[in-house]
Amino acid sequence: MDLLQLLVIIDPASEDSQPSLERASWFARKTNAAIELLVCEYNSALDGGFFFDGPAQQKARDSLLNNRIKWLETLAAPLRADGITVTTKARWGKPIHRQIIEHANELKPDIIFREAHKHGILQRLLFNNISWQLIRYCPVPLWLVRSDKAWQGERITTAIDPLHAADKPAILDHKLVSMACKLADKLGMKADFIHSYAPLPRTMVFDAELVAAYDDFLARSKDQHKAACTALLNQYPIAEEEKYLLEGFPEHTIPEHTQDKNTDLLIMGAISRTNLQNIMIGSTAERVFESTDCDLLVIKPDGIK
Known part of the structure; x- marks a missing residue:
């Protein structure tokens, strides 16, 4: 493993801080690794035709993903200015952990970075936490970033x-x-x-x-x-x-x-x-x-x- 390609999972619900990106950027500066930023989106209102017909629904999805790409590009800009190679990708689908794993199988990164939070036992039993699912099933080394401790x-x-x-x-x-x-x-x-x-x-x-x-x-x-x-x-x-x-x-x-x-x-x-x-x-x-x-x-x- 040459540690040349990193995949960073960006949390769309947290636009102010991205600890996983901070950690991966630190890593890339040390190793000259390239970074790909990935955001995965899914909203049931844009699935199943409840509120839109087929073409309008697809247009709404495309618009959402395009806006996410623009946002990822703003995150990538300062890294590129530092000489880091950064690409961006937005995916639609559920469950989120499966989207991450499918993209990892395509990109074949050396390490995946994702922010992790502590969750209670009830959430673990319901299998609704992405980090636990990735721990179980992600074939790529998974770096879970804790934001509650100074690095x-x-x-x-x-x-x-x-x-x-x-x-x-x-x-x-x-x-x-x-x-x-x-x-x-x-x-x-x-x-x-x-x-x-x-x-x-x-x-x-x-x-x-x-x-x-x-x-x-x-x-x-x-x-x-x-x-x-x-x-x-x-x-x-x-x-x-x-x-x-x-x-x-x-x-x-x-x-x-x-x-x-x-x-x-x-x-x-x-x-x-x-x-x-x-x-x-x-x-x-x-x-x-x-x-x-x-x-x-x-x-x-x-x-x-």
Whole structure:
């Protein structure tokens, strides 16, 4: 991946501030990447012929999209003046996340930038939040920008799972580490790598013989996870002080680590599950992101459809 093409999702409901564009512009200035601005529109009043006949309805849609392009051009102008290559695109259709993914399949960007907001569990269960859908189904690395924290652009944290406890393909960890190393090099950021594991709690061990051997179990579990991390990370030019083994549930330990290190960008892998599993369990990336205050870069395994 050469990091030459970025896709920025512009929020038409927020004309005053576009955090995703600010982040992508910062990225492009560091890497000389090109940017495409994409706005997706849909309004039921312009669909189905409720208020207009066919030709008038299409004319109204075209007029709306043309106005959006003009707006995107005003956003692009100062970036072009700085020497950044910027193109613009407006699409009509629903659902929005599918429009984004279809356009990504056409453009084939290296990273998609989109602003993210915290949303409650009810909205997640109803599947009406674009960010959650993109986390699940977007095949392109997805950079979710948090606008509620000042961006320093100094530190990257990458969460790995070398024992694949979350059923992640082994190759996904290599994608995460490779991306982190490349971003750290191109963006001038410091990177650290963490693995969080949760051993069986003592309170769940009831057999007397097992209780007596519990401390030995903890030591062996830690050694196993440490060995797996070492085997993975030693394949890359990563210093020992940049490697962290955390004991506890990832949704607790990872946010604590990012806060302690003042992380700007957290890189995580995510895999798609069935809708029912997402409702009942969710993915680790989703649960962690709910508890962090930094940007999140979500990377999926190869072959996602």
